[in-house]
Amino acid sequence: MGAPAAAAYGGNPLEGAVWGGAAGGALPIVAAPLVKAAEIGYNALSPLIETGASAASRAARRVYAALIADGLNPEQAVAHMRSLGPLATLADTGGANITRTAEAVATTPNEGAQLAQKTLMGRAAEQPTRVVEAAKEATGASSDIHATTADLMKQRSATAAPLYQKALASMVPVDDKLQTLLALPEVQSGIKSGLQIGKLESAAKGEPFDLPSYITRGSPDSVNQSVVVGPNGEPFFQNVAGKQSQVHMKLLDAAKKGIDNQLESYRDPITGKLNLDTYGHALNNVRQALINHADTLSPDYAAARAAWAGPSEALDAMSAGRRALSPSRDPEITAAYVKSLSPGSRQFFMQGVTRSIQDAIDKAQDGADVTRKIFGNSMIRQRLQAAFDNPESFAKFQKQMESEATFARTKNAILAGSQTARRLAA
Numbered sequence: 001m002g003a004p005a006a007a008a009y010g011g012n013p014l015e016g017a018v019w020g021g022a023a024g025g026a027l028p029i030v031a032a033p034l035v036k037a038a039e040i041g042y043n044a045l046s047p048l049i050e051t052g053a054s055a056a057s058r059a060a061r062r063v064y065a066a067l068i069a070d071g072l073n074p075e076q077a078v079a080h081m082r083s084l085g086p087l088a089t090l091a092d093t094g095g096a097n098i099t100r101t102a103e104a105v106a107t108t109p110n111e112g113a114q115l116a117q118k119t120l121m122g123r124a125a126e127q128p129t130r131v132v133e134a135a136k137e138a139t140g141a142s143s144d145i146h147a148t149t150a151d152l153m154k155q156r157s158a159t160a161a162p163l164y165q166k167a168l169a170s171m172v173p174v175d176d177k178l179q180t181l182l183a184l185p186e187v188q189s190g191i192k193s194g195l196q197i198g199k200l201e202s203a204a205k206g207e208p209f210d211l212p213s214y215i216t217r218g219s220p221d222s223v224n225q226s227v228v229v230g231p232n233g234e235p236f237f238q239n240v241a242g243k244q245s246q247v248h249m250k251l252l253d254a255a256k257k258g259i260d261n262q263l264e265s266y267r268d269p270i271t272g273k274l275n276l277d278t279y280g281h282a283l284n285n286v287r288q289a290l291i292n293h294a295d296t297l298s299p300d301y302a303a304a305r306a307a308w309a310g311p312s313e314a315l316d317a318m319s320a321g322r323r324a325l326s327p328s329r330d331p332e333i334t335a336a337y338v339k340s341l342s343p344g345s346r347q348f349f350m351q352g353v354t355r356s357i358q359d360a361i362d363k364a365q366d367g368a369d370v371t372r373k374i375f376g377n378s379m380i381r382q383r384l385q386a387a388f389d390n391p392e393s394f395a396k397f398q399k400q401m402e403s404e405a406t407f408a409r410t411k412n413a414i415l416a417g418s419q420t421a422r423r424l425a426a
Contacts, residue, residue, distance in 0.1 A: 063090070066101040070094035084403045087123055092410045103414045120411040127404055128361050128370050135358070138388070138397035141351035145318060148351060156311035163304035168253055171246040172297035178247070181290050186259070186283055193261050194254030249301055252294045259287040317345040321352020324387040325360065325374070331386035338389050346389055353387045369408035375401045 067077050072094055080093040091102035106116035136142065174182070181187055195211070202209040263284060266274045276284060295302035324334050341349055360373040375381055375398070388394035 063098070063101060066097040067094055069097040072098075084406060085400070087407065088403070089119065089410070091414060092406050099410070099413050102410075106414045116414065120415055123407055124367060124411050127408070128364070131361060131370050131374070131401070131404060132358050134397055134400045135354050138393045138400075139350040139354045140393075141347060141354045145322070145351060145355040148348070149315065149318065152311040152314055152348075156308055159311075160304055160307040163300065163307050167298055167300035167304045168248075168250045170249050170298060170300065172249060172252070172294070174245045174247050175297075177293055178297070181286065181293065182247075182255070184286060186262075186286060187255050187290065190255045190258030190262060190287075191251065193258030194256070195258075197257050197261065198250075198254055249294070249298055252290065253301070256287065256291055256294070259283065259290070263287065313342075313345050314348040317341055317349040318352040321349040321354075321387065322356045322359075324349075324353050325356045325380070325383050329383060331379075331382040334383065334386040338387065350387075350389075353384075357384075369405065369412075371401045371405045371408065375405065 064074070067074065072080070077090065077093045081088040081090065084092055089102075091098060102116065105112040106120075107113065142148065172178075182191075199209045263274060263276075263280065266276050266280045268275050274280070274284070291305075295305070320337060323329055338346065338349065357374050361370045364370045364373050374384060381398075385394050385398075388397075
């Protein structure tokens with residue numbers, strides 16, 4: 001085979017024969033793909049050449065010569081096929097010559113054309129499913145984010161609800177630090193907002209809003225009182241001289257919710273982070289001081305918040321994962337965020353990333369190369385790489401996506417467009 005191949009491309013037939021004889025020792029490991037190539041070539045070229053063993057031989061020689069012209073020997077071609085994965089074909093391995101040979105098969109009316117169409121189109125149709133499965137394997141997560149979210153919400157409510165019910169039914173003493181915090185206008189505003197939230201929550205449940213349960217009044221006949229006035233003129237507590245007043249934990253929780261609501265105006269809709277100015281930082285510090293002191297005064301409240309925070313952190317991480325591929329998301333921000341997560345929250349983040357990949361694939365047109373949506377340029381690849389905390393997993397996923405992109409290019413080169421001149425030449 002080496003001699004006619006060399007002669008066909010202007011080489012020395014003798015040298016080609018020697019080289020071909022040496023390469024012949026490798027043929028047992030490459031026999032299967034070359035036999036398949038011969039069968040395809042035979043189907044395509046049989047109208048033009050004699051039938052029987054000589055036809056198969058000439059078809060195999062044609063494929064072999066195309067590989068050599070592309071700078072590949074059979075061992076290299078098979079190694080390349082194996083590196084691309086089990087769905088690879090000989091047409092995926094080479095350059096212009098092997099591609100044109102495959103194109104000639106695909107465009108000549110015969111069984112070879114039907115085989116090429118079935119193979120390439122069938123492989124392309126299953127690409128979205130393969131890419132999603134590869135993403136799940138790489139991230140170790142499911143893309144069923146809605147079911148996971150529902151489970152986390154259910155877990156959070158089931159665990160935290162009884163603890164909150166116990167904590168918010170209690171009263172705590174109003175010491176000097178708490179009195180100072182409650183007297184701040186920002187905390188008073190937070191209380192008013194928190195009470196309004198409580199009214200809305202009660203209305204949604206079809207329950208009356210129990211304002212007195214938030215309020216403790218001091219002794220009405222006492223003198224030397226320090227009064228914190230509520231939104232409707234009610235005293236939230238009265239610190240009576242000589243006595244230690246108390247306040248309901250429901251009031252402190254309402255204050256926290258109200259301040260949380262105020263801080264939401266600082267949240268970046270893209271990153272999900274609070275972009276605080278000087279006043280925002282001060283308000284956030286007051287919120288944290290109030291929460292820390294409430295935890296100190298009521299261990300039950302601290303336990304309830306901890307039970308709520310675990311699933312809440314997971315939900316936040318999952319939400320951040322869904323934004324990881326956003327065009328406005330810098331890879332550096334994502335990488336820093338991933339490092340800050342606990343191992344448990346990182347798993348939920350990766351679940352969000354997996355769903356983000358599936359969302360991008362779902363938006364692609366039917367038959368399109370979906371790898372372009374998640375691997376189409378360097379910035380997209382950088383965002384995705386930043387979202388992975390395991391370099392080995394990303395490297396494996398990248399290799400799979402490169403194989404899928406190769407398969408798409410092969411299909412487009414062989415089946416797409418009008419290329420009359422090249423087909424006639426082939």
